[in-house]
Structure formats: C-alpha cells, structure tokens
Amino acid sequence: MKKLLFMLCLCAFSILQAQDYKTVKVDGTVRQYLEYVPQGLGENRPLIIALHGNSGHGSYHKGQMRVESVADTAKFVTVFPNGIDRTWDIGGDKDLNFMQALIDEMYRKYKIDRNRVYLTGWSMGGMFTYYAMMKAADKFAAYAPMSGYHFWGGKAESSRPVPILHIHGKDDDVVTVGNLQGELNKWINRNKCNRTAKTTKKYRNVDKANLYVWDGGTDGVEVRYLEIEGMKHAIWNTGFKSIEEIWNFCSRYSLNNKFPEDTAPTVTVTSPAPYTSYTVFAPATALAFPDITLSAEAEDSNGSIAKVEFFDGDTMVGSCSGTPYVCVLPSPQAGKHTIKVVATDNDGETGESTVTINLNAPESIFSFHDDFKNQEGCLPAGWTTYDGSDLRTGYLEGLSQGARVFRFTGNPHDFDWGLYFRNMTGASRAGYARYAPENSVASLRLYPGQYILTYKICNWNRPQFNSPVDVIIENREGHTVASQQFTPTVNIGNRATLPFKGVEEQTLTFTIDKDDFYVLTFYADDQEWGDAVIGGLTLTALEYDLSDVGEIKASEKDDDNAVFSLQGIRSRTPQTKGIYISNGKKYISKPK
Numbered sequence: 001m002k003k004l005l006f007m008l009c010l011c012a013f014s015i016l017q018a019q020d021y022k023t024v025k026v027d028g029t030v031r032q033y034l035e036y037v038p039q040g041l042g043e044n045r046p047l048i049i050a051l052h053g054n055s056g057h058g059s060y061h062k063g064q065m066r067v068e069s070v071a072d073t074a075k076f077v078t079v080f081p082n083g084i085d086r087t088w089d090i091g092g093d094k095d096l097n098f099m100q101a102l103i104d105e106m107y108r109k110y111k112i113d114r115n116r117v118y119l120t121g122w123s124m125g126g127m128f129t130y131y132a133m134m135k136a137a138d139k140f141a142a143y144a145p146m147s148g149y150h151f152w153g154g155k156a157e158s159s160r161p162v163p164i165l166h167i168h169g170k171d172d173d174v175v176t177v178g179n180l181q182g183e184l185n186k187w188i189n190r191n192k193c194n195r196t197a198k199t200t201k202k203y204r205n206v207d208k209a210n211l212y213v214w215d216g217g218t219d220g221v222e223v224r225y226l227e228i229e230g231m232k233h234a235i236w237n238t239g240f241k242s243i244e245e246i247w248n249f250c251s252r253y254s255l256n257n258k259f260p261e262d263t264a265p266t267v268t269v270t271s272p273a274p275y276t277s278y279t280v281f282a283p284a285t286a287l288a289f290p291d292i293t294l295s296a297e298a299e300d301s302n303g304s305i306a307k308v309e310f311f312d313g314d315t316m317v318g319s320c321s322g323t324p325y326v327c328v329l330p331s332p333q334a335g336k337h338t339i340k341v342v343a344t345d346n347d348g349e350t351g352e353s354t355v356t357i358n359l360n361a362p363e364s365i366f367s368f369h370d371d372f373k374n375q376e377g378c379l380p381a382g383w384t385t386y387d388g389s390d391l392r393t394g395y396l397e398g399l400s401q402g403a404r405v406f407r408f409t410g411n412p413h414d415f416d417w418g419l420y421f422r423n424m425t426g427a428s429r430a431g432y433a434r435y436a437p438e439n440s441v442a443s444l445r446l447y448p449g450q451y452i453l454t455y456k457i458c459n460w461n462r463p464q465f466n467s468p469v470d471v472i473i474e475n476r477e478g479h480t481v482a483s484q485q486f487t488p489t490v491n492i493g494n495r496a497t498l499p500f501k502g503v504e505e506q507t508l509t510f511t512i513d514k515d516d517f518y519v520l521t522f523y524a525d526d527q528e529w530g531d532a533v534i535g536g537l538t539l540t541a542l543e544y545d546l547s548d549v550g551e552i553k554a555s556e557k558d559d560d561n562a563v564f565s566l567q568g569i570r571s572r573t574p575q576t577k578g579i580y581i582s583n584g585k586k587y588i589s590k591p592k
Contacts, residue, residue, distance in 0.1 A: 020034070021033065021034060021058070021082070022034070022035060022105075024098075024101050024102065024105050025101075026097050026098045026101045027094070027097055029084070031081065031082070031084075031098050031101070032058070032081070032082040033058060033079050033080060033081040033082060033102060034058040034059060034062055034079070034080040034081075035077065035078065035079050035080070035106075036062065036067055036068060036071055036077070036078045036080075037077050037110060038068075038071050038072045038075055038076075039072070040075070041075055041077065041110060042075060043110070043111040044111060044112070044113045045075050045076055045077065045110070045112055045113060045116075046074075046076040046077070046112065046113055046116035046117070046118065046250075046251065047076065047077045047078075047079065047103065047106050047112040047113075047116070047117045047118070048067070048076060048077070048078045048079070048117075048118045048119075048120060048246070048247070048250070049078075049079045049081065049099060049102060049103075049117070049118070049119050049120070050062075050065055050067070050078055050079070050080050050120050050121065050122075050125075051081065051083070051088060051119075051120070051121030051122070051124075051125030051126075051128055051129065052080070052082075052083065052086075052121075052122065052123075052125055053122050053123030053124050053125055053147075053148070054086065054087055054088075054123060054124035055086045055087070056086060056122075056123075056125075057082050057086060058080035058081055058082045059080070061080050061122065061125075062078075062080045064122070064235045064237075064398060065078075065080075065235065065242070065243055066237060066241055066243065067243045070241070070243050070244055070247050073352075073354070074247055074251070076247070076251075077106055077110055077112055079102050079106065081098060081099075081102060083095065087124060088121075088124055088125060088127070088128040089128075090124075090127055090128050090131045091131075093135075095128065096132065096135055096136055099119070099132065099136065099139065100136075100139065103117055103139065113254075114255075115141060115254045115255040115256040116141055116251075116253075116254050116255075117139065117140055117141060117255075118140060118141060118142050118143070118144065118246070118250040118251075118253075119132055119140040119142075119143050119144070120143070120144035120145065120146065120246050120250075121145055121146065121148065122146045122147055122148060122235055123146075123147050123148045123174070123175060123233065124148055125145075125146075125148060126145035126146050126147055126148020126149060126166075126175075127145075127148040127149060127150060128148075129143050129144070129145040129148070130143075130145055130148075130149050130150050130154055130183075131150075131154075133156075133158050133162050133164070133187075134154070134155060134156075134157050134158055137158040137159045137160050137162050138159055138160070138255070140162075141163075141250065141253040141254050141255045142162070142163040142164075142165070142249065142250040142252070142253040143162055143163065143164050143165070143250075144164075144165040144166075144167070144245075144246040144249065144250060145164070145166050145167075146166075146167045146168065146235060146236075146242060147167070147168050147169060147172055147174075147175055147233055147234070147235070148175050149166070149175070149179075149180055149183050150183060151175060151176070151178070151179045151180070151183070153179075153183075154183060154186070155186070156183075156186035156187045156189065156190040157190075158190065160219070161190070161191040161192070161217055161218040161219050161221045162187070162191065162221060163217075163221040163222055163223075163249070163250070163252070163253050164184075164187055164221075164222075164223045164224065165224045165226065165245065165246060165249040165250070166180070166184065166223075166224065166225050166226070167226045167228070167236060167242055167245065167246075168180060168225070168226075168227060168228070169228045169230075169231030169232050169233065169234060169236070170227050170228060170229045170230065170231065171229075171230055171231060171232050172231070172232055172233045173232055173233065174232075174233040175233065177227075180225075184214075184223060184225060187223050188214045188217075188223050191214075191217035191218055191221050191222075191223060192216075192217055192218045193214040193215060193216055193217035193221070193222065193223055194214055194215055194216040194217075195214070196214075197212040197213055197214050197225075198212070198213045198214075198215065199211070199212055199213075200212075200213075203226070204239065204240050204268050204270055204297070205239075205270045205271055205273060206238070206239035206240065206273075207229075208228050208229040208230050208231065208238075208239075209226065209227075209228055209229075209236075209239065209240075210226075210227045210228075210229065211224065211225070211226050211227075212224065212225040212226075212227065220301060221253070224249060226245060234398065235398070237396075237397060237398070238393075238395065238396055239273060239274065240268070240274065244268075244353075248266045248268065248351075249266075251264070251266075252264075252266065252301050264345070264349045264350060264351040265298055265299065265300040265301075265303075265305055265343045265344070265345040265349065265350070265351045266298065266299055266300075266301075266343070266351050267296055267297070267298040267308065267341050267342070267343035267351045267352060267353045268296060268297050268298075268341075268353050269294070269295075269296050269339060269341050269353045269354065269355045270295045270296055270297055271293055271294060271295040272292060272293075272294070272339065272355060272357050272441075273355070273441050274355045274356070274395070274441075275356075275357075275381035275382075275394075275395045275441050276355070276357040276358075276381075276441045276442075277357065277358040277359070277360060277381065277382055277441065277442045277443075278290070278357075278358070278359050278360065278442075278443050278445070279360040279361075279362070279366055279436075279442070279443065279444050279445070280334075280359075280360070280361055280445045280447075281362060281366070281445065281446050281447055281449075281451070281539075281541045282361075282445070282447035282515075282544070283447065283544045283546055286447055286515075286544075287334075287361055288331065289331065289332050289333070289334070289359050291328050291329065291330050291331065291332075292328070292329040292332055292357075293326065293327075293328055293329075294310045294317070294318065294326065294327050294328065294329055294339060294341070295324065295325060295326045296308055296310070296325045296326075296341040296343070296353065297325065298325060298341075298343035298351070300343075300345040300346070303345050303346040303347055304345065304346045305343055305344070305345055305346075306321070306344050306345060306346050306348075307319055307320065307321050307343075307344050308320045308325040308341060308342070308343045308344075309341070309342045309343075309344070310327045310329075310339070310340075310341055311339070311340040311341070311342065312329055312332070312337055312338075312339060313337065313338055313340075317329050317330075325341075332359055333359070334359045334360065334361035335358075335359060336356060336357075336358050336359075337356070337357050337358075337359065338354055338355075338356050339354060339355050339356070339357060340352055340353070340354045341353050341354070362539075362541070364540055364541050365538055365539070365540045365541075366538065366539045366540075367537070367538045368435065368537040368538065368539070369415075369417065369535065369536055369537050369538060372405050372417035372418065372419055372535075373416070373417050374417075375397075375405040375417070376405055376406065376407040376417075377397060377398060377399050377400065377404055377405065378394070378395065378396060378397040378398075378399065378404060378405050379392050379393075379394035379395065379396040379397075379399060379403060379404055379405070379419075380394050380395060380405065380419075381394045381395040381440075381441050381442060382394060382435055382436055382440050382441060382442025383419065383433060383434065383435055383440070383442075384433075384434045384435075384437055384439070384440055385402075385403035385421050385432065385433050385434070386430065386431065386432055387402060387403060387421065387422045387423060387424045387425075387430070387431050387524075388423055388424040388425030388426075388427055388430035388431060389424055389425070390402050390403070393439065393440060394440070394441075395441070402422070403419070403420060403421045403422065403433065404419075404420060405417060405418065405419055405420070406418050406419075406420055406496045406533065407496060408492070408496050408497075408500070409496060409497050410496075410497050410498045410499035410500065411499055412499050412500075412501050413499055413500055413501070414456060414458075414490070414500060414501060414502070414503040414535065414536075415456055415503070415535030415536050416535075417535065418533040418534055418535040419433055419533065419534045419535075420460050420531065420532075420533045421433040421522065421524055421531065421532060421534075422460070422524055422529060422530065422531040422532075423524040423525065423526065423527070423528070423529065423530040423531070424528065424529065425528060426526060426527045426528035426529075426530070427526070428526045429523055429526070430526070431523065431524030431525075431530055431531070432521055432522060432523045432524065433521070433522045433534065434519060434520070434521040434522075435519065435520040435521075436517070436518070436519050436520065437476070437519050438476050438517075443517055444517060444518050444519070444520070445515070445516070445517050445518070446512045446515070446516065446518050447512070447515050447541075447544055447545075448512050448513055448514065448515060448544065448545040449511070449512055449541060449542070449543050449544035449545050450509065450510075450511050450512075450541075450542040450543045451509070451510055451511075451512060451539060451540065451541055451542060452507055452508065452509045452510075452539075452540050452542055453471070453473070453482075453507065453508040453509075453510070453520070453537075453538075453539050453540075454505055454506065454507050454508075454536065454537070454538050454539075454540070455471070455505070455506055455508075455534060455535075455536060455537045455538075456503045456504070456505055456506065456534070456535045456536040456537075457469050457486060457488050457503070457506065457522075457532050457533065457534055457535075458488045458489075458490040458491060458492055458500060458503045458532070458533055458535075459488045459490070459491040459492065459531060459532060459533070460491075460492055460494060460531045460532065460533050461491070461492070461493065461494040461529070461531060462488070462491055462529075462530070462531060463491045463493070465487065465488065465489055465491065466487070466525075466527075467487070467488065467524070467525040467527065467530045467531065467532070468485050468486065468487040468488075468525050469485070469486055469487070469488065469522055469523065469524060469525065469532045470483065470484070470485050470522070470523040471483065471484045471485070471486070471508060471520075471521070471522055471523075472520075472521045472523070473508070473510060473518060473519070473520055473521075474518065474519055474521070475514075475516045475517065475518050475519070476516075476517050476518070476519060481510055481511070481512060481513075481518070482508055482509075482510030484506070484508045486506050488503075488532065489502065489504075490502050490503045492533065503535070505536060509542075520539075522534055
C-alpha cells in the first residue's frame, strides 16, 4: 500500500501554480476549487466535477483534462476541486459534502441544471467516483472514473442504476487492471445490463483504443469500458481526448429523466483523424490535394439516427440517411479546414463533432520548427519516435520523459524549441525521430525539383561528442533519395535551462525525380543512450522541374538576370533563384 501511494504521488505530483482559485466553506472548512465557464454559457446548463489524483491539485488536473474546446462548444461548466492534503475521503462524508456544496455554489452563480451534474476523477479521484456512485447516486446523473477503482474490493450498492464510463490504460502499473473487470461486473449486474459486451476494436479509428459496452440496463443505463492498449497511469488525450468521450457519454443522462428520452444523439468523426496535415510542394499548375474521405459514427440512445451531415466549415459537403456515414471532400483547397459532422435523430435533436485538419501549400519554405513552438512536453502531430523500447506517434502531450519537445531557456541558447530523441539500447537504427511515415497523421508530397533541408542538431547528454546523427530522406517504399551524417559539436548538458552556443546550421541539398510521398528521418547513433536534439528545421524548394506544367513567358532576360511572368506558377521568394523551362529552353531567374 505504501508503494502504491508513493507511485500515485509521483504520477500526480506537480508544483502548485498560482491560479484563480475560488473558495467555498464546507462544514467550517474553507475549500478551494478552479472553474472553467465558457463564454455565452446561458442558464440551465450541465456541470462536470473533475477530481485530481492523490497528491495532485486542481490546476494540474485542469491542464491534463483540456476541457476548454469541448466545453466551449457544448456549453457546460467544469469544476476542478482541491482535496484536503491533496487526497479524497473515500470512507466518510467530508468530500461528499464538498461535492454538494460545489453543486449548490454553481447553481447560485450560473444557474446550472442540477439534474445534469456529472462526476469524473482520475486515479484516486476515480476511486472517489466509485465511492460517490454508492453514496450519492441522487446527486450525479452519470459517472466517468479514469485509472482508478476500488481494486481492493468495493460494493455495487446505489440508490438507483448508475451509468458508468470507465477509462483505463491496459498497462497501468500503478492502479493495475487485474481486478477491474470484476468490479465492473458488480455494476453490470446491479444495473441489470446485458452480460455480453458489444466490442469495438480500434475505437474511433485509433489503433490502441478498444470500447466494451454492456447495454440494456434498467432505466436505459449502460456500463462502458474504454481500454487503451500500451497506456500506463495517464489521462488519454491521443487521437481523441478523454473529455470528449466523457461528455458524449454523460450528456445522454439526466436525473429527472430515467430513460434518456429527448436526449441528443452522439456522433464522432472517425476520419480524418485529429491533427491530420497534408504538405505539398508543387508549382501552382501541378498543386492538388487528394479527395479526403470523411466518415463518422453516430447513435441515439432512445431512438434512431435520421441523418448525418458533413460540413467543411459552414459548407455542407454530404449527407447520409443510413450507415455507413461516409462522404468525400473533393479537391480541397490549401488552408485550415474545420470538419464538422452533425447527427439528427428521429426527434429532431442534433449532436455534433469536429476535427481540424491542415492542408499546407508552402510558397517555398515549410518550417517544421513552427510545429515545435509552444509544444513543450509534447510530440507534435506527424512525428513518430522510437528509442528501442517506446514507440510514440504524435500528437502526444503531457510527456515528462523520453522523446518530446523541449523549450530552452538558458542564456544564451541557439534555438528556443527542439525535438529530443534517443537510442536507449544501442541497437542499429533503434533510435529515431521520423516525420510523415505512412502510419502518421501527416503526409509530405514533393514535386520533382531541387530542395534544401536546413537544420541544427546538438546532443542532449553526450559530452564526449561521439554521437553522430544520420539524416535520411526516402519515399514511403523505402527508396533513399538523400542522406547525410553529422556529428554534433555542442552538448546541452541534460537540462533545458542550461545555455548552449555554437550550433551551426547544416544543409542537405537533394533532387526529387518523382512526384511522390516522402519521409524525413533522423537516426540517433547506434550506441546506448545515443541522443540528439533537432532545432531550426526547415525544407525549401529551390526550383521545380516545370517542363510539364505549362508555358512560361520571359519579360526580360540577359546573361546575368532573367525575370519571368510565371503563368499559373507560384512566385518565388526574392532570395531564391529558379530554373524554369519554356518551349524546351532552360532559363535561370536570379534575384534583382
């Protein structure tokens, strides 16, 4: 038990940050909480109370839950309370009374709907959530514990059937899942749900997510278990956020409505995946993004789905009256696209879900470095890393060890943000950072022409300066088009607050002969704990082979300078020369 509490402390520990804590007096004690209230809330809106883990606090848990985007759309209040001594009372009334006081306070301040109050908690907060099912089923309409339950054995005793969504990492080494199914079975039986689960592997098109649903319970309740393969003691925010599932599930239930009639349908976008990006280097007459398949899943707990509509921003691009819910976004243009899916049920009520994707058409330069900015502790979308043990596919956040983005604050420092990767085992090619492989959410298409890759690389903790890095550009079939090896001469020293200076910019110039999808890979040295940090990473198109993209007319030309009116070709930057072909003749454009 001592080991468990120690591990819970390690997992939830964070320095208490200065936050705008509110207070409420409960049983003579002043209690603290944070709140998130979206603009334009209105009255009679739901409330979610979200509980931190042992040794945690509201500000840390608020940062981990990332409720803002969901709450802003769905219009609900979220409260993040602080436990006394950073723990929760799972044997008495102290914190049950605190929960009631929070409900009363949110009603006084925001006129929340008392019948639509939901409880979720992580780790020990999840344990308290199960405790509240037994003791306060009349206060919360639905429950969503994460990575916590009464693994020493609890009772499924409640004043009414209770809807439950449990989220847990299959490889949790703190609150293990060994006894979880037994605890879920108690509530499945108490709620009189079907004994056989409906199983969805690769839920929401995410390889590691599996959903098990025991439906048919009394008063329409369900017990759901969202299992995340490979995840340890953490909050799931990869592919989709836990709060999205919590809201979609809990919002179906209300205390004054045992059978969830008149509740909105739920819908999730299954394709494209969140954070999807397409980057295409091509002249304007050859620039084209592929048709994008849009798909969704929708259900209605008390009726049927009448239609599912797909939108690109405010423009409808398709509608389905039956499964599968699929349509195509044809020939999309460059820029950011908000894909919205709206499901309408047989009662005319609607539910919606959105994802944002980026279609990048660089004029000449694409900055990978921009994806690192403000991503401290994250693995940016499109990147995959491996260190001989841990395979990561971005977007990931909340990372405190292993491959991730660092923000450097030492004075001086040669770049502000950098992606760290490593080789823990020393095995060949066992440590890498890779952009746009086929299993990622990014793609990098290059039109024939000449390109230059620029980057800065230093070591993170290799003061011997014997840890070279290999840079390889290849197509997705594994054909290498360019490679380079560089041995860093600057070592940061294992702390992001240390100064470092003298990292020279490296360049790799290469030619692309085939319009194709390409992958950029940085390999750490083949020795144990070989490492590197990448910064200042950009890709520039120096010139395109324009022989197949239309006529180009010269407005002036001489031996030293040639400027062209490029019909249908995107203009170059003033610093970049270009080689253009017109009527079989090659011309060189230089800066004025």
